[in-house]
Amino acid sequence: MASRDFDLNHEPPSWDSNTPIDWDAIGGCEGPAHDLDFHMLEKKRDSTPMEIMHLQRKDLVDNKVSSNVRKRKFYSDEFKIAIYLELLAKTDPPMLHRGVSKEVAQKFGVPLRVVQKIWRSGQDSGGIAGVRNKLVKNCGRKRIEIDIEAIKVVPSRERTTFQDLANALGVKKSTLHSRYKEGYFRRHINDLKFSRTYENKKARIQYCLSMLLNNIPNDPIFNQMYNIVYIDEKWFYRTRRNQKYYLANDEERPQREVKSKNFIEKVMVLSVVTRPRFDEHGTCIFDGKIGVFPFVYVEPTKRKSPNRPRGTLITKAMTSVTKAVSRDFLVNKVLPAIKEKWQPEERGMPIFIQQDNAKTHIDVNDPSFVEATQADGWDIQLVCQPPNSPDLSVLDLGFFAAIQALFHRGNPNNVEQIVERINKAFWEYPADRSNWIFLTQQSCMLEILKHNGGQHYNIPHIKKKHLEMQGNLPISLQCPMDLYVGIS
Incomplete structure (x- = not known):
């Protein structure tokens, strides 16, 4: 540090606090307050001019925004040769005429220095051979390969995350993720299936x-x-516990509140559907929707509140559905709806109502139901699907998932609004997509036959939308004869 020319034995000069300060004589500092450098005077006093320039240059580099950092551009051999040939056509080697390099730079959209460097490389290294890139083979960081067979050796419990799999393979997680994006391996979300006995598979x-x-x-x-x-x-349910949204960067996240996450308002509904009908021109003549019936009841309120007086009728959801309730809905709601909406020309054929094997469902030979189905000359029978087989019902296979997605586009606040949203989603679902689910069920039945009644199969994609656009969508799928004979 440089020496100071003052004596500690001398008395410091007096200073009058009433004397105004000449602020113009004090050098300022540009920029925000948090960027002040309190060692700035020391640097200026003790550093050489070259060191000060270095510090200034370092500050400029440190203050650059990462998104504005310009990276060196790579130019292919063909592009550089084209520039060099353009220079040769406009000048007489070895002298480059004035303004030629600027003209060529504007033509090819490159910096002037790039054109000048290409010219010097061609003149100093013997023409076009000197213009070519030098690093054309194995240059840069070496690629880390991953043995795909080694992934199969790792137990499935030890490869549920990228970090676990990277530790098992002995590579970095970033390297593993790069190979994943390149398609070397895939991610699989495994769903839990029902365990099925031999009798279950046989029934399927x-x-x-x-x-x-x-x-x-x-x-x-x-x-x-x-x-x-x-x-x-x-x-x-009135709302999901976790809901995905797409928001702008400066947008506030939605605020959703419930009294208890374990007791969100919910309503059970009974959905009744059949396959839609289309004419020879592809026009829907029957959408196949029989009806959707919520398990709710209406009763007057017992107390008054700021929102309603005492005795106002409100809708409440049934907390439990018994066999008697199921019988009442089938006899008094489902059967009348079927008889009302069924096509007149199909009235003579037998109709099968398929239900699952829930304990609250009635027996297929229930006397009250049989008496109601045989009235007025109808032939309606109640059947049960195989046990533990949701893939053999179009409702569980895809219809309920589609209706639920449409339902959650709204924001109901009470039971009445929940029922209103369910009805809106049910009747707005397109009939052509409902028809696709029936073809998906047929493809699932083919897979069940291939897997001997098993459930561990992938739902096949038969490109139904593409076939429908071409006018080649089938009404029913075919089963290969060898598969049919082998199973039979």
């Missing part, structure tokens, strides 16, 4: 075979399923 195979029509000598074909009515119950 028998059900699938009953849906096939023997079309000898051609391959067997599935029943068109126009006379099957599917019924099932479904809970609809």
Whole structure:
């Protein structure tokens, strides 16, 4: 540090606090207060001019925004050769005429220095060979390869996250993620399946075979399923515990509140659907929606509140559904709706109402139900699907998921609004997509036959939308003869 020319024995000069300060004589500091450098005077006093320039240059680099940092651009050999040939065409080597490099730089959209460097490289290194890039083979950081077979050796419990798999393979997580984006391996979300006994699998195979029509000598074909009515119950919650949104960067996140996350308002509904009908031109003549019936009741309020007086009728959800309630809904709501909406030309054929094996469902030979189905000359029968087989019902296979997605586009606040949103989602669902679910069920039945009644299969994609756009969407799928003979 440089020496100071003052003596501690001398008395410091007096200073009058009333003397005004000449602020113009004091050098200022540009920029925000948090960027002040309290060692600035020391640097200026003790540093050489070259060191000060270095500090200034370092400050400029440190203050650059990362998004504005310009990276060096790579130019291919063909592009650089084209620039060099353009320079040769406009000048007489070895002298480059004035203004030629600027003109070529504007033509090719590159900096002037790039054009000048290409010219010097070509002149100093013997023409076009000197213009080519030098690093053309194995240059840069070496690629880290991952043995795909080594992934199969790692136990599935030890590869549930990128970090776990990276530790098992002995590579970095960033390297593993790069190979994942390149398609070297895939992510799989494993869903839990019902365990099925031998009797369950046998019942599933028998059900699938009953849906096939023997079309000898051609391959067997599935029943068109126009006379099957599917019924099932479904809970609809007022809101999800976790909901995904897409927000702007400066937008506040939505505020959702409930009194208890474990007791969100919900309503159970009974959905009744069959396969839609279309004419020869593809126009829907019956959407296949019989109805949706909520398990709710209406009663007057027992107390007054700031929102309503005492005795106001309100809608409440049933907390439990018994066998008596199921019988009442089937006899007094489902059957009248079927008889009202069924096509007149199909009235003579037998109609099968398929339900699952829940304990609250009535027996297929329930006397009250049988008496109601045989009235007025109707032939309606109640059947049960195989146990533990939600993939054999169009409601569980895709209809409920689609309705629930439409339902959660709204924001209901009470039971009445929940029921209103359910009805709106049910009746707005397109009939052509509902028809696709019936074809998906037929493809699932083919997979069940291939897997001997098992459940560990992937739902096949048959490109239904593409086939429908081309006018080639089938009504029923065919079963290969060898598969039919082998299962039979």
